[in-house]
Structure formats: structure tokens, C-alpha cells
Amino acid sequence: MEQGVSFEHALGRLGEIVEEVRRKDTDLDRSLELLEEGIQLANVCTERIDHTRVLAEQPEPAEGEVLAGDGEVS
Template sequence: MSKELDFESALAQLEQIVRELERGDLPLEKSLELFEQGVRLSRECQERLSEAERRIEILLQDANGRVFTSDLGARGLGESGTGEEDGRDADEDDIPF
């Protein structure tokens, strides 16, 4: 992916390529060209997703380097973000830093 092409644009291009290939009415050479372009876009999108995941893991590490995870949907946080609405106060173990 070139620097000018953001993730969303690359993904949209990949989706367009898939639609064109699924139609099945392209000449072989054009199909191969699109397939190669799609593979490149797919790999580059995956690399960007992996990089984003690594960045998120770094941001969510606690002081000991362990990755802090939380299922906000199951517990839910109040507007203050303290966890008070679930009947308990947030403590230092709930905060990733």
C-alpha cells in the first residue's frame, strides 16, 4: 500500500477487486493481474492491522509489562469511567497504568 492510500481506501479497493473477480467474466490475464493486486492489498492491510494490534497492546500494558484486558461490555463503566455502577469502586488493578 502506498503512503497515500489509507487502510480504509485499501480495503475498499480490495473489496472492489473481489467483486470483479467473482463476476467471472474477465479474461485470464486481467483476472491474474487483479488477483495479484488483491493479494498485495490483503497482505498490506493485514500488516497494518497487526501493527495497530501491537500498538494497542503496548498502550494497554500495566507497569509490569503484562497486557491489561477488560471486557467493557460485560461489566460496563459508568459515565465517570470508575466502574461504580456495577456496585464496586474501581481500584488500581482496574487501571492499566
């Protein structure tokens, strides 16, 4: 799965996968393919959420301060 996929796209595709798997005419092989894709998309979403959480937890620099590359205020 391409890591450049947006959170919104991944979440939307997960919804499509759920709908397709729930259809009675989806065979087992196709369901397994969709499961694999869904796992990859769920991982992308989790990574995006974790990254956003880390960014949100970083301290805001005071006026005139600059954040170093490691997120520490210098």
C-alpha cells in the same frame, strides 16, 4: 503497492477486485492482474492490523511517565 494507502482504501479496493473477478466477462489475464493487486492490498491491511495490535498491547504510561522509543516506560 504504495505503503501510504489507508486501510479503508485498501479494504474498499479489495471489495472492488472481488466484484470484478466474479463477473463472468473478466478474462483470465485480468483476473491474474487483479489477484496480484489483491495480494498486495491484503498485505497492506495485514501490516496495518498488526501495527495497530502492537500499539494496543503497549502499556499505558502512568501519569507523569513517558514511553521511551522502544515502548518501555521510563
